[in-house]
Amino acid sequence: MLRKFFSPQIGLTLCGLLLLFVGVSAPRALAQQPDRGDKLVRNDGRAFEIQASPRAYSPSKSVTIAASQLKNEIVPRKKLLVFSGSPNALVVGDALTPDSIIGGDGRTRVPDTTVFPYSAITQLEIDFPFGSVLCSGWMISPNAVATAAHCLYYSALGGWAQTITAYPGRAGDLAPFGGVAATNWNVSQKWLNTQAPRHDYGVIQLAEPIGDTVGYFGYQFNTRNQFFVGKPVVVSGYPGDKYDAEAGTQWQMSGKIAQARKRRLFYNIDTYGGQSGSPLYGKWVRKDCDPCVFGIHTYGVGGNWTRNSATRITKGVFNFMQAASAP
Numbered sequence: 001m002l003r004k005f006f007s008p009q010i011g012l013t014l015c016g017l018l019l020l021f022v023g024v025s026a027p028r029a030l031a032q033q034p035d036r037g038d039k040l041v042r043n044d045g046r047a048f049e050i051q052a053s054p055r056a057y058s059p060s061k062s063v064t065i066a067a068s069q070l071k072n073e074i075v076p077r078k079k080l081l082v083f084s085g086s087p088n089a090l091v092v093g094d095a096l097t098p099d100s101i102i103g104g105d106g107r108t109r110v111p112d113t114t115v116f117p118y119s120a121i122t123q124l125e126i127d128f129p130f131g132s133v134l135c136s137g138w139m140i141s142p143n144a145v146a147t148a149a150h151c152l153y154y155s156a157l158g159g160w161a162q163t164i165t166a167y168p169g170r171a172g173d174l175a176p177f178g179g180v181a182a183t184n185w186n187v188s189q190k191w192l193n194t195q196a197p198r199h200d201y202g203v204i205q206l207a208e209p210i211g212d213t214v215g216y217f218g219y220q221f222n223t224r225n226q227f228f229v230g231k232p233v234v235v236s237g238y239p240g241d242k243y244d245a246e247a248g249t250q251w252q253m254s255g256k257i258a259q260a261r262k263r264r265l266f267y268n269i270d271t272y273g274g275q276s277g278s279p280l281y282g283k284w285v286r287k288d289c290d291p292c293v294f295g296i297h298t299y300g301v302g303g304n305w306t307r308n309s310a311t312r313i314t315k316g317v318f319n320f321m322q323a324a325s326a327p
Contacts, residue, residue: 038316039189040323043152043160047189052315053322057220058140059288061211063116069213070114071178075167077247078125080134082240082273083150100300100308101270110236110250113169114176117291118250119214121279123170123238124204125179126151129158136237137166138279138293139216142209144325146219147277148298148311149187149202155195161185164204168214170238172248177214180206186324198263200298200311203324217279218289221318225260228294232256235269235297235310237278251275257294258307263314265295266307280310 039047110118120139124147126132135151145166153160164182167175182204191199222228236252257280259266265280275297284292295310311317 040186040320041189041192043185050319050323053319057289058218060218060290061216063215065114065119070176073175073178074173075175078132080125081131082134083276102268105270107251107253107270110252113171113250116215117217119169120216121236121250122166122168123248124151125165126161127163128161131157134238134240134274135276136278139211139214140219140321141216141325142211143206145204146296146321147202147204148296149191149200151277152185152202153187153192166206168210170248177210180208180210183207188320197299201296201317203321217281217291217293219293219313220284220289221313221315228257228260228265230256231282233280233282235271235278235280237275239272240274241272263312264309265312266309268307271297271300271308
């Protein structure tokens with residue numbers, strides 16, 4: 001279901017949009033390799049070949065933020081929809097959704113979003129032809145934000161997003177670093193063709209190099225499933241179930257990766273709609289990839305999945321992100 005953000009009336013929906021959500025189904029096990037024949041497609045319709053990167057990881061940039069670097073802009077609240085699920089007649093079958101509280105809610109509010117890495121996690125306000133949506137993202141370079149592909153192109157909302165504004169480290173009505181407009185956004189050709197979970201990743205290019213101020217995450221791929229199982233991780237983003245004084249605030253929860261598949265990582269970390277595109281991050285073996293992102297949070301419990309999950313950063317996803325974030 002698509003629910004209103006900043007409103008307790010979570011039952012309000014864009015009538016009929018959920019019927020297309022059932023087209024997103026559990027992924028099949030595929031080889032851990034770049035997608036042959038896939039392309040990077042920009043929101044203006046231009047398509048680009050994805051070149052294989054020689055790297056296995058992209059380094060992070062840790063920063064210490066001075067008070068003089070803060071803009072502390074007041075941002076008016078908007079009524080935003082969130083990608084979410086609810087058992088009602090509009091949903092046909094078991095839709096996969098990015099909201100799932102597993103047991104007691106273990107999320108905690110981030111007390112200071114001007115501290116890295118929380119400063120590098122962005123709230124995204126996204127205008128589609130048929131509505132405005134809340135998502136989350138994370139800086140991966142001075143000018144680029146990674147997020148879920150369904151936050152950038154979604155058939156039920158009219159296709160491509162029309163405008164996107166990123167608010168790094170937003171804290172309620174306060175945007176410590178202001179808002180930065182997106183210049184373009186990119187998904188894979190296979191997402192446009194299938195909207196399948198294994199292709200649910202995208203990158204936004206911003207008009208300003210805000211990552212030089214707020215820092216950015218490293219990210220990496222590893223072909224061994226066992227590398228991930230039991231690894232301590234965090235999911236942090238902007239859930240849409242927070243209202244009144246807590247609206248627009250960042251929330252996190254730590255846990256461990258419970259299961260690794262070739263295209264997906266599963267965990268019992270609580271999330272909610274609005275956190276689509278949040279980073280699933282931890283530490284890698286190198287000091288220059290700390291924090292290091294292993295996946296992009298995209299879905300909750302549904303279908304045959306009993307845990308929340310992230311689109312795993314495989315070699316193919318890594319190559320896409322390298323290409324889409326290039327200057």
